[in-house]
Amino acid sequence: MTKVFIYPTNSLILSDLIERFGHTxxxxxxxxxxxxxxxxxxSPPLNITPEDPKHGLKYAAxxxxxxxxxxxxxxxxxxxxxxxxxxxxxxxISFGCMGCARTNELTKFLTRDKDIPxxxxxxxxxxxxGKEFVYKIxxxxxxxxxxDRS
Amino acid sequence: MAAHxxxxxxxxxxxxxxxxxxxxxALEIYExxxxxxxxxxxxGTMVTGPEDAVxxxxxxxxxxxxxxxxxxxxxxxxxxxxxxxxxxxGGPRPGFHFLRNEINILPIIGKxxxxxxxxxxxxxxxxxxxxxxxxxxxxxxxxxxx
Numbered sequence: 001m002t003k004v005f006i007y008p009t010n011s012l013i014l015s016d017l018i019e020r021f022g023h024t025x026x027x028x029x030x031x032x033x034x035x036x037x038x039x040x041x042x043s044p045p046l047n048i049t050p051e052d053p054k055h056g057l058k059y060a061a062x063x064x065x066x067x068x069x070x071x072x073x074x075x076x077x078x079x080x081x082x083x084x085x086x087x088x089x090x091x092x093i094s095f096g097c098m099g100c101a102r103t104n105e106l107t108k109f110l111t112r113d114k115d116i117p118x119x120x121x122x123x124x125x126x127x128x129x130g131k132e133f134v135y136k137i138x139x140x141x142x143x144x145x146x147x148d149r150s
Numbered sequence: 151m152a153a154h155x156x157x158x159x160x161x162x163x164x165x166x167x168x169x170x171x172x173x174x175x176a177l178e179i180y181e182x183x184x185x186x187x188x189x190x191x192x193x194g195t196m197v198t199g200p201e202d203a204v205x206x207x208x209x210x211x212x213x214x215x216x217x218x219x220x221x222x223x224x225x226x227x228x229x230x231x232x233x234x235x236x237x238x239x240g241g242p243r244p245g246f247h248f249l250r251n252e253i254n255i256l257p258i259i260g261k262x263x264x265x266x267x268x269x270x271x272x273x274x275x276x277x278x279x280x281x282x283x284x285x286x287x288x289x290x291x292x293x294x295x296x
Binding site for chain 1: 154155156159160164188220221222223224225226230232237245248249252253255256258261262263265270271273275277288
């Protein structure tokens with residue numbers, strides 16, 4: 001199974017399709033789960049703590065806003081672990097906890113910059129586009145090795 | 151899905167099926183008699199508990215209509231005070247907007263997965279070309295001279 005990083009990082013569709021075709025999605029939800037179930041100073045533990053912007057310094061410079069660095073402390077380790085990636089652009093839904101444009105840019109840059117296979121698509125809004133979307137993802141995922149690399 | 155240190159897992163089961171309702175999925179989970187917590191929602195169910203049990207139950211639920219039931223992991227367990235809207239004065243919980251937007255696309259994806267299973271060949275999509283600047287200028291000129 002290949003670890004596939006997804007963007008948008010909490011996408012239901014991408015997460016489902018990757019598991020469906022036999023690989024492991026690297027999504028934000030798993031990182032958040034680990035953070036909020038690890039006992040620390042905060043009670044209950046929070047998904048972002050004041051420490052996180054410091055961890056984010058590995059991925060973004062000190063003059064970059066703390067919000068970007070905090071988000072990168074969750075996303076950066078996922079990109080480091082990624083063995084492949086699927087990026088879906090043109091998401092009108094990049095708001096909420098996904099809504100930091102600079103983090104999104106940096107995430108996509110670091111993913112493209114890494115020497116891994118990357119598939120780039122846009123969200124489908126018609127049956128024909130949906131079919132192309134699913135077929136391209138399946139073709140991409142089938143080209144990745146199925147055996148466990150770790 | 152990577153294993154978690156605490157051994158628990160929460161999954162969102164989103165149903166976009168004409169033949170299966172969220173209550174059917176919930177009943178399937180109750181019938182399994184596995185000790186997990188489930189919460190019915192408008193879009194499907196949330197299942198939380200030991201990792202193996204959750205994965206087993208979710209696999210059974212997906213079998214009800216495999217191309218129209220979608221699953222993803224969720225970070226927070228259902229009813230968690232940090233996210234549950236009961237304690238936050240109402241309104242959609244953080245992250246729901248994104249989920250709702252993707253739920254609108256699920257029928258398209260479900261149909262595409264049906265076609266994929268039936269080996270329907272992919273047809274080439276003809277996307278409309280972007281408007282050329284020269285054509286736009288012509289339109290503007292024709293409007294001005296009208």
